[in-house]
Amino acid sequence: MILQFLRLFLIWNEIFDIFVMNFNFYKNMLKAERHKYIMTKLIEDQKVVTTDLALALDLSEDTIRRDLNELDSKKLLEKVYGGAVQVKEKSSNVFDIAIAAEEQKKQIVTKALSLLHDDQVIIMSGGSTNLVFAKLIPADLKATIYTYSLPIAMQLSQHPNIDLIFIGGKMQKNAMVTIGMDVIQVVSKIKADICFIGASSISVKQGLTEVGYEISIVKKAMIEASDRVVSMFSSDKLNTKMPHSVCDLKQLDTIVTELDPEDERLDEYRKSGVFIL
Amino acid sequence: MILQFLRLFLIWNEIFDIFVMNFNFYKNMLKAERHKYIMTKLIEDQKVVTTDLALALDLSEDTIRRDLNELDSKKLLEKVYGGAVQVKEKSSNVFDIAIAAEEQKKQIVTKALSLLHDDQVIIMSGGSTNLVFAKLIPADLKATIYTYSLPIAMQLSQHPNIDLIFIGGKMQKNAMVTIGMDVIQVVSKIKADICFIGASSISVKQGLTEVGYEISIVKKAMIEASDRVVSMFSSDKLNTKMPHSVCDLKQLDTIVTELDPEDERLDEYRKSGVFIL
């Protein structure tokens, strides 16, 4: 009899505890704790509702709203009518590649489209100018293109008639190109009709030069592998130089800029025998 | 007697809960959530119909129309007579990769993050689930990752601590992955700790199967090269098969779906010894 009573008491006690816990557990919470609770809840449920929080924390909706406003102004969540939702991550889309002066580059590469013919084997280096070029390759061109640039491969993979071969290797992250011995080995085995090389810097005396050593030797290999070498760049690259040599001016067959081929800024280059488009 | 009554009450309560859940699940949705739902639906189905949404969300068509107008004015969709369609992306940007049911995939791959450790050598196949996985790899993870998927490489090239190696070869255009002997050769020389394989189809009897022959042999090589084989996919891939076999269920170490590991739909798989996350 007493035992039964005791058991009943214990059960009742437990129920009471739960009751108290539920209703007063958060009663003496500091604001900071409350904010933490709200943020946790937000992550768990993807959203928080003002009325639910008020109930759960045993506070007025006003207070919750003030909390949410505060957290909103700290950009920790986004307050909406009725509650709050997670801040939408500013997509920071990797795949959005911003191309500086795209219009100028379009102008440059459009001139070079005349160099393309069906059944050519083509090698393309990286660089935003070459990327613009890839975009503008006519849909009916049938050709084989080798590249070691991720964005250019992405672009060309949408082309219906291009056989695309990606040259693998270790990725150089910022430039989104592969580099290293693997690349050299593959490139050196290609027999290409034409290659399109982006240029960091070009000058009459130094020829093509690059910032990075690794890129410079890959480009060397490209030139070796191709019958015809074309480089496209804007005129601000003219008469500049970088640490690592790629090739002499003589080894370039054609250069393409936005300038008129007769422009005097190109005089020196024309004299050295390179064809200017 | 009282006990029986109590039990009855509990059962009734449960049924009532389920009832309420089904019919009011979307009832207390915040506007922001609703908009998110509409946008997800739009991506999944390419379109949304006003009446369907009104029905699905248990709201008047007026409200749905107001939502669609709002989203339209934000340029997030294009309202048309009867509903709304996706905004036609202005320049068919190749680099925008639409991922169907991205939220669900996030849920799946989040579970698999626990399999990652510093200094691992990892191979990743293509597929949108793996792409979502790549997005969520913590910034402080230091590892070496091999992949032959262009989008995944693009994504990982943004990661500060991953050594990324792209496996080159002929591009399979629609899937944006490289295939062929070049890929097999490279993969077969890798000694990886773990590989993450996307799945077209999986069944208890047939194991992993693929639509394309070429992809299937690449995946075979991946499995050979890895100590541990993990496959992540949504439950709709379960109990389906494709023409080309990749491997038996036994060869998989871990599978990850959005389901609870104890879900009965996974019973058969669990029995065959594969670990379910």
Added chain:
DNA sequence: TTAATTATTGCATATAAATGCATTTTTGCG
């Protein structure tokens, strides 16, 4: 410790937003 100061909280009230309904206008289609 006490008193003054400040911050927090809840309530009342006014304002604004969201939603559904009735009515009119527009649209697509035969």
Added chain:
DNA sequence: CGCAAAAATGCATTTATATGCAATAATTAA
């Protein structure tokens, strides 16, 4: 042209929010 479906509009109702104010709690200075 006419009809039915869809959309827009105005309005009423509900619900959420902002704001001033008073009560309370926490903090600081003396």
